[in-house]
Amino acid sequence: xxxxxxxxxxxxxxxxxxxxxxLDAPREIAWEAMTRPELVGRWLRGxxxxxxxxxxxxxxxxxxxxxxxxxxxxREMAMSxxxxxxxxxxxxxxxxxxxxxxxxxxxxxxxxxxxxxLDDGTTALRIVVxxxxxxxxxxxxxxxxxxxxxxxxxxxxxxxxxxxx
Amino acid sequence: xxxxxxxxxxxTFHALSHPTRRAMxxxxxxxxxxxxxELAAPFDVSLAASSKHLKVLEAAGLIERRVVGRTHxxxxxxxxxxxxxxxxxxFRACWEPTFARLDGVLEEMKRHRKARRxx
Numbered sequence: 001x002x003x004x005x006x007x008x009x010x011x012x013x014x015x016x017x018x019x020x021x022x023l024d025a026p027r028e029i030a031w032e033a034m035t036r037p038e039l040v041g042r043w044l045r046g047x048x049x050x051x052x053x054x055x056x057x058x059x060x061x062x063x064x065x066x067x068x069x070x071x072x073x074x075r076e077m078a079m080s081x082x083x084x085x086x087x088x089x090x091x092x093x094x095x096x097x098x099x100x101x102x103x104x105x106x107x108x109x110x111x112x113x114x115x116x117x118l119d120d121g122t123t124a125l126r127i128v129v130x131x132x133x134x135x136x137x138x139x140x141x142x143x144x145x146x147x148x149x150x151x152x153x154x155x156x157x158x159x160x161x162x163x164x165x
Numbered sequence: 166x167x168x169x170x171x172x173x174x175x176x177t178f179h180a181l182s183h184p185t186r187r188a189m190x191x192x193x194x195x196x197x198x199x200x201x202x203e204l205a206a207p208f209d210v211s212l213a214a215s216s217k218h219l220k221v222l223e224a225a226g227l228i229e230r231r232v233v234g235r236t237h238x239x240x241x242x243x244x245x246x247x248x249x250x251x252x253x254x255x256f257r258a259c260w261e262p263t264f265a266r267l268d269g270v271l272e273e274m275k276r277h278r279k280a281r282r283x284x
């Protein structure tokens with residue numbers, strides 16, 4: 001199994017989501033892929049049908065960023081915010097707000113990305129999103145994020161295996 | 166009473182969060198109806214505790230209860246599980262390709278960097 005195969009999403013407390021994944025690249029490369037707009041625009045978008053229509057990042061404290069996406073059926077989504085902290089190549093803090101297209105995530109959220117350089121030359125990516133309310137966090141979960149309750153998922157697997165087998 | 170899909174998920178995950186309840190569901194997974202006493206017998210729990218577990222499963226819509234005289238019987242209703250499974254799938258479909266694309270960008274960057282070094 002490749003080191004980057006496991007995407008983990010955990011609901012922490014009432015208002016946080018923690019997203020973790022291994023990246024098969026040194027931290028400096030991972031940092032560029034996560035912060036340079038021409039690179040971010042190539043990978044950060046929704047599932048089939050969505051494409052990036054705008055990706056700008058003014059990478060400095062107080063700088064603005066904006067991501068916008070367009071679906072082939074005409075729908076549009078946009079998220080923007082302000083960079084709060086930049087500590088290349090390991091930590092980026094920014095405020096985020098969906099301008100439109102994502103009603104379940106109303107309000108401003110705080111995103112903290114950290115990159116840990118691991119001994120084997122790979123990088124551990126961790127994104128913590130703090131939502132304005134529990135409802136906003138749970139709305140995100142319901143609209144496609146993983147509640148990451150390991151025990152419940154193991155339990156679910158057991159039960160589904162029983163049902164299916 | 167569960168109303169929308171978030172509530173269904175909450176109730177389902179809560180119901181699945183206890184090993185005794187999971188074991189009870191696994192027992193019922195064959196679809197056979199059992200009396201409450203019969204279902205609780207293999208577990209080392211009090212009647213009150215097993216009754217509480219069954220209430221949680223019932224609230225999540227995971228079991229159906231039938232009362233005949235003084236006998237309460239239960240059987241599995243797997244439909245909320247299907248919803249959770251679909252939702253997990255939706256999550257995978259939504260996020261994994263995004264990170265797979267990131268992997269692709271990283272691979273390309275590594276190749277470029279190596280090519281520059283080798284030149």
